[in-house]
Amino acid sequence: MAGKSSTNTTTNVDVSPVRERILKAALQLFTNKGFHNVSVHDVQQQANVSIGSIYKHFGGKQGIAKELYYHLLREKEALIESAIANHDSVKGRCTEIIRLLFEHAETDREAMSFMLNSRHKEFLPDEPPICNAAPFVLMRDIMKAGIDTGELRPMDAWVATAAVFGGAIRLIQLRLDGIIDQPLITLLDDVIDAAWEGMKI
Amino acid sequence: MAGKSSTNTTTNVDVSPVRERILKAALQLFTNKGFHNVSVHDVQQQANVSIGSIYKHFGGKQGIAKELYYHLLREKEALIESAIANHDSVKGRCTEIIRLLFEHAETDREAMSFMLNSRHKEFLPDEPPICNAAPFVLMRDIMKAGIDTGELRPMDAWVATAAVFGGAIRLIQLRLDGIIDQPLITLLDDVIDAAWEGMKI
DNA sequence: GTCTATATCCAGATAGAC
DNA sequence: GTCTATCTGGATATAGAC
Numbered sequence: 001m002a003g004k005s006s007t008n009t010t011t012n013v014d015v016s017p018v019r020e021r022i023l024k025a026a027l028q029l030f031t032n033k034g035f036h037n038v039s040v041h042d043v044q045q046q047a048n049v050s051i052g053s054i055y056k057h058f059g060g061k062q063g064i065a066k067e068l069y070y071h072l073l074r075e076k077e078a079l080i081e082s083a084i085a086n087h088d089s090v091k092g093r094c095t096e097i098i099r100l101l102f103e104h105a106e107t108d109r110e111a112m113s114f115m116l117n118s119r120h121k122e123f124l125p126d127e128p129p130i131c132n133a134a135p136f137v138l139m140r141d142i143m144k145a146g147i148d149t150g151e152l153r154p155m156d157a158w159v160a161t162a163a164v165f166g167g168a169i170r171l172i173q174l175r176l177d178g179i180i181d182q183p184l185i186t187l188l189d190d191v192i193d194a195a196w197e198g199m200k201i
Numbered sequence: 202m203a204g205k206s207s208t209n210t211t212t213n214v215d216v217s218p219v220r221e222r223i224l225k226a227a228l229q230l231f232t233n234k235g236f237h238n239v240s241v242h243d244v245q246q247q248a249n250v251s252i253g254s255i256y257k258h259f260g261g262k263q264g265i266a267k268e269l270y271y272h273l274l275r276e277k278e279a280l281i282e283s284a285i286a287n288h289d290s291v292k293g294r295c296t297e298i299i300r301l302l303f304e305h306a307e308t309d310r311e312a313m314s315f316m317l318n319s320r321h322k323e324f325l326p327d328e329p330p331i332c333n334a335a336p337f338v339l340m341r342d343i344m345k346a347g348i349d350t351g352e353l354r355p356m357d358a359w360v361a362t363a364a365v366f367g368g369a370i371r372l373i374q375l376r377l378d379g380i381i382d383q384p385l386i387t388l389l390d391d392v393i394d395a396a397w398e399g400m401k402i
Numbered sequence: 403g404t405c406t407a408t409a410t411c412c413a414g415a416t417a418g419a420c
Numbered sequence: 421g422t423c424t425a426t427c428t429g430g431a432t433a434t435a436g437a438c
Contacts, residue, residue: 036237122235166371167364198399
C-alpha cells in the first residue's frame with residue numbers, strides 16, 4: 001500500500017481523475033463560448049486528455065452536457081430542500097433559498113451561468129421542457145403552502161413564485177452579465193423587503 | 202403607370218417580398234429548433250427561395266439573426282416608450298408595459314420566445330452584453346424616477362426593476378414553456394398587486 | 403482505458419449562368 | 421437579383437495500436 005499501486009506505471013503524477021477534468025473543462029468552455037461553439041477537440045485540449053477518453057466516458061459532446069446539466073440540477077434541488085428543512089416560515093425559506101443562490105452565483109459563476117443560460121432543449125432534444133422549470137416547481141410548492149395556510153395573501157401561486165424568485169434570478173443574470181457591480185449578497189435585504197412589503201410607500 | 206411596370210416580367214404573382222419570407226421562416230425555425238440547429242439550407246427550403254438570395258440579402262445565417270434581433274429589440278423599446286408616453290405614474294407605466302408584453306407573448310409567441318431565449322452572444326459575438334439588458338435599462342429608469350420622487354419606497358433601483366419586471370418575464374417564460382395554462386392577461390392584476398402590496402397579508 | 407490517425411459527413415459560403 | 425452546382429473547412433465519430 002505504501003508504494004505506487006501496480007497497473008499504471010506511466011506518468012501517474014499530477015493527473016487528477018479524468019472524468020472530473022473533462023467535466024470541468026467542458027463547463028468552462030460551454031459557459032464562455034456556448035455549447036455549439038465548442039468542439040470535442042476544444043474540450044480534449046483544455047482537459048488535457050485524448051478524444052478517445054471523452055468518447056469512452058461520455059459518448060460525445062451531448063453526453064457531457066447531459067451529465068453536467070443533471071448534476072447541477074440535482075445540486076440546485078438539494079439546495080432548495082435544505083432550505084425547506086432548515087426553515088419553517090415561507091419568508092424564512094425564501095430568504096434562505098435566495099441567499100444560497102446569490103452565494104452560489106458569486107462562488108461558482110460558471111455553474112450558475114450554465115444553468116441559467118443554456119437552453120437545454122438544444123442539446124437534450126428529447127427531454128421534457130418541464131425540467132427547465134423543475135426547481136421552480138419546488139419553489140411554487142413553498143409559495144402555494146404559504147397561501148393555503150394564510151401566511152401569504154391570497155393570489156395565484158405562480159404569480160407569487162415568479163415575483164419572489166423570478167426577481168432574484170433576474171438580478172443574478174444582470175450580475176453575471178456585468179450590469180450590476182455590487183456583490184449580490186448586499187441586495188438580499190432589499191429583495192426580501194420588496195417582495196414582502198411591495199413597492200408602495 | 203397603369204400597366205405592370207417594366208423590369209420584371211416573369212412570374213410576379215403570388216410572390217411576397219423575398220426578405221420578409223426569409224425573415225419569417227428564419228424566426229420560425231430559430232425559435233423551434235434553436236439557432237445552431239438550423240442550417241441555411243433549412244431556411245432556404247422553408248422560405249421557398251434560393252441560397253443565393255439569402256446570401257445576397259443577409260450575407261449568411263448570422264446576418265438574418267442580427268436583423269431579426271435588432272428589429273425585435275427596437276419593437277420592444279418602442280413598446281416601453283409608448284407606455285411611458287401614455288401614462289404618468291410609475292404604477293401605470295409598469296402595468297401598461299407588462300400588459301403589452303403579456304399581449305405580445307400571446308399573439309406573437311415566436312418573436313417573444315426568440316427574444317427571451319436566444320443567447321445573442323452566440324451569434325453576435327462582438328456586440329456588447331448590455332444590449333441583452335437594454336430594455337431593462339429603460340425599465341430601471343422608470344423605477345429609479347419613482348424612487349427619487351417618492352412614489353416608491355426607497356430601495357435599490359435594480360431590485361425594484363427585477364422584482365416587478367423580472368417576475369413578469371418569468372411568467373412569460375413559464376407560459377411559453379407550457380407550464381402555465383391560463384392566458385397571461387388573466388394574471389395581470391395579481392402581478393401588479395403582488396408587486397405593489399407585497400406578499401404579506 | 404488511453405491514445406493517434408483517419409473516415410465520413412454536412413454546414414457555410416462562393417462562382418458563374420441566366 | 422435569382423438560381424444551381426460546387427468547393428472547402430471543420431466537426432463528430434470510429435478503428436485499431438498500445
